[in-house]
Amino acid sequence: MQVSIKWLNDYIKFDETAEELADKYTMSGVPVENVIRADEGLDKVVTGRIEKLEAHPDSDHLQICQMNVGEKELIQIITGAQNVKEGQIVPVAMIGAHLPNGLHIKKGKLRGLPSNGMLCSADELHMDLDKLPEEQKNGIYILPADTPVGVPAKDVLGLDDVVLEFELTANRGDCFSVMGLVREAAVLTGNEPHYPEIKVNEDDAASAADMVKIDIEAKDLCDRFSARVLKNVKIGPSPEWMQQRLEGAGIRAINNVVDVTNFVMIELGQPMHAYDYDEIKGHHLTARVAKAGENLHTLDDSSRVAKGTELVIADDEKPAGLAGVMGGLETEVTEKTTTVVLEAASFYGPNIRRTSRSCGLHSEASGRFERGVDVTNTPRALDRAAQLLQEMGACTVTKGIVDVYPQPKEPVKIDFTAEQINKRLGTKLAGAKMVEILESLGFAIEEKGAEVYTATVPSWRNDCTYMEDLSEEVSRIYGFDNIQSTTPFGRVMQGRQSARQNFIDKIKHVLASLGMTEELSFSFTSTEMFDKMQVPADSMLRQAIPIMNPLTDDAPLVRTSLLTSIMENAVRNFARKNTDIRLFDVAPVFYPKALPVTELPDEVVKLTGLITGRRHPFGWNQSNEMVDFYDMKGIVEELFRALSISGYTVEAGEHFALHPGKTALFKKGREVIATVGELHPAVAANFGIKQKVYLFEMDVETLMKYTAKNFHYESLPKYPAIARDLAIVVDESVAEGAIKTVIERNGGKFFCGVTLFDVYTGEHVADGKKSLAFNLKFQSKDKTLTDEEADAGFNSILKAVEEKFQAELRA
Incomplete structure (x- = not known):
């Protein structure tokens, strides 16, 4: 927002220089970013x-x-x-x-x-x-x-003007107008403002209500919709003084009608739009939501396809303008226009902001609607515009204003006491002083008792709703530099990471030490990625939150799985001829409680990893072996060891994106703590990947739950261990993990470990069978074991596996 000193001087006189006034504005919370002098360098x-x-x-x-x-x-x-x-x-x-x-x-x-x-x-x-x-x-x-x-x-x-360039905060929508800045200047300088007298001579016999009809369909997006009709319009240049005022506000003069609407917007803070009456089909304007796929042809001669969320002003056939952002080209005022419909309205700011961003259109009007306009101001703005054009001899004014205002705004009332404000500010101001400040800002104050008050907020201050807002008004006008500085008091706590943050850092350190690289990715995905990953149609992962204004059309959803992110990065590496990849990602995914979203989604931190390509770095002294399932399984096991997660089992499982015969589930009891496997061939084909890829996926909260919290230490064993090898033949469907579990449960008190060291199928082993060889370890803490004691444990194990799995001892 920028405005010339001359324009301010039209409504208030002050002795301060432009720089002094800018300083007063800034110190009162209405910051001036720059003072631009048109006469710079012209002193001599x-x-x-x-x-x-x-x-x-x-x-x-x-x-x-x-x-x-x-x-x-x-x-x-x-x-x-x-x-x-x-x-x-x-x-x-x-x-x-x-x-x-x-x-x-x-x-x-x-x-x-x-x-x-x-x-x-x-x-x-x-x-x-x-x-x-x-x-x-x-x-x-x-x-x-x-x-x-x-x-x-x-x-x-005419180069004797000075322009103040304001850097206003979003809550001060009232200061996006000359009148708002004049109100502030009156309080800051103590001078009396003189506002223009707005008076219209309705000199045309026709009635506006007979000529145009207006309606509001989207009552949640449009609070008020008002219109005036001007006849016998003569299009021409606006007066020099008006062009100068607009130029000082950074707006280019076009013609008298357009210039007047811009002038009133800057002066009163109420955006307006002028329509060529003869181009409005049915002479009927409606504020409604655009239909999906509807064409929006705006004044910049660009056509956009409506998404179905935009608010438009439409005639009986098509949209005549993108509400609050830009008017339509077909109803533009031209040199041939003789009758004009002036429109002023109040629109819902968040919708205007979303529309402006999604269409890539930002205008002076949209900036004001986004911050909120004074809903009571629309008739006044229409009268002011009609008055200015009438004074130029550019029109006649029909009788009346067509005004649709379904739910008139009730004034906001705030109860407060002088003690509350003083306690908040650390001041000792009298209640009378607070009343003086607030009344100077346009608040109506009613005294309810001894320094107990009710403030009625002026219609233009949409940002004031609580006592805290009133305390800010008092402090900024009283002067922040007049409030004594005090040392904050409170318990000081050392800043530190949470237990979860430390746990995640440990995960990253371990995986990085295993040769993996952490990736950073956007939290966005798409339905196409779900399709490529073969996510089932009924999976909760497909219930992703749509983004209202996505950064790119390729990623319009918030992700529900890290697999989509890590696969995108893998494909990006493949496209750049990097086929030896070891990636991991620790990041949140988002699960909505319901769609459409009415409350914040659940944010769950997941861990995923991916490896593919050569096992060893490329070089003359290295083999060209490719990584396999057991490389990934080993990474997961080493991570669990470092995180002190033990006592888990590994069994075959299924996952929509992984090979059905090469997927393993790591479990604690019945809870899955990790899923590891080879990428499904169909998924690989969907991504155009021609080599084997291995993945793991985990939930960080689940890992934290099972990591050991309490540790005890034991001295190294003093006595030697006895090892026994157990080679058995079992059905190929029997999982090695299940056999290990039985061995550990039946090894006896001296049993202390089991390792699988050989798996064999082929000659001397029947079809449908496999040979597994385990090394069993027995050891005592207080004596040297005898062969008989070790044999007792071995025989107990052998008997258990024979009964449980119909195993045969292999000679």
Whole structure:
């Protein structure tokens, strides 16, 4: 938001300089980012008349000018400009001037003759060349013949204005208008504002209600919708003073109707739009939600396809404008327009913001609607626009305003006490002082008791709803620098990571030490990724939260699985010829409680990993073996060892994205703590992957639950162990983990470990059978074991596996 000092001065007079006023605004919480002076560098530029002009004796292109600049004597200036003549009045930069283009004017000589200044062009004065006629864009700028001589050029050229550039916070929507800034200036300077008298002469016999009908269908997105009708409209340029005010606000003048709507928007903070009445089908405007697939043809001559969430202003056939953002091209006011419908409304800010971002359109209007406008202001804005156009002689005004206001806004009332505000601010202000400050800001205060009050919030202050908001108003006007600083008191706690953060760091350290690389990925995915991963149609993973304004159309959902993210990164590596990959990711996934979302989703931290390619780094002294299932299984087992997770079992399992015969589930009891397996061939084909890929997936909270919390230490054994080898033949369907479990349960008190060291199928082993060889270890803490004691444990194990699995001892 930017506004010129001249515009503020139209409604309030103050003695402060622009810089002093900017400082007062900033210290009161209405920050001024920059003070822009249009007259910068023009301090020593005055108007001068060329009294005599003659050619330079030693040059064929220089001319000698005898200039009258309002001093007793003429001054001599040498110029190379060819568009000057005697009697013309031009801007003259005197000696010592520092022009906006950086040029410093000094006394000098040109071809031996003294020159005491410089005649200036429009470009050297930093004027807007786009607004000048062609003959004034080049050469010396020629001023009107009746221009006084010797006066500051900035006054004549209209370059004596100063623009304040505000960097307003989102809650101060009221200050996105000249009136709002004038209200603030009145409080800060103590001067009385004089607001324009808004009075319309309804000089046309027709009634607006008979000419146009308006409705609100989307009552949750549009609070109020008002319109006026202007007849006998004459399109032309707006007055110079209005163009200057708009230019100071950073808005380009177009024509009187458009300029007036922009002027009122900046002045009152109420965006408006003008429609060509004859182009409105059915002479009927409705605020409704766009239909999905509907064409939105806006003033920038761009066509957009509606998603079905945008609010539009539509006639009886099609949208006539994107509500709160930009009007429609078909109903644009042109030179042929004779009847205009002026529209002012109040729209739901969050919807306007979403629409603006999704369409890639940001306008002065959308910025104001996003922050909230004064719903009571629409009739006043329509009257102001009609008044301005009427004063220009550009229209006649029909009778009445068509106003649809289904649920009039009730004023907000806030109860507070002086003690509450003083306690919050650390001040000792009297209640009367607080009342004085709040009333100066437009709040109506009712005293309920001894320093007990009720404040009625003015309609333009949508940001004030609680006592805390009132305390902020009191403090900023009283002056933050007047509030005594105190040392905060409270218990100081050392900042540290949570147990979960430490656990995750340990996981990362372990996996990195195993040669894996951590990936960082966006928390977004798509239905296409679910399809490629073969996620079942009824899986909860497909109940992903849609993003209202996705960064890219390729990822419109919030992810429910890390597998989609790690597969995307793997494919990205394959595309860049990197086929030896070891990745892991620890990050949250999001499970909504219901769709559409009405409350925050469950955020669950998952761990996933992926390996593929060579087992060893490429080199002359390394083999070219490829990683297999057992490499990934080993990584998981080493991670569990480092996390002190033990007592788990491993069994065959199933997973939608993994090979049905090469998937293992790590379990504690009945709970799965890890899933490990080879990527399903169909999934690999979906991603265009032609080599074997191995994955694991875990839940971090589950891992934390099973990590050992209490540890005890034992001394190293003093006595030797006895080892026995057990080779048995069992059915191929019997899992090695199940056999290990039986061995551990039946080994006796001296049993201390089992290791599978051989798996064999083939000659001397029947079809459908396999041979498993285990090394059994027996040891005592207090004595040397005898063979008989070890044999007792061995025989117990053998008997148990024979009974449980119909195992046969292999000779």
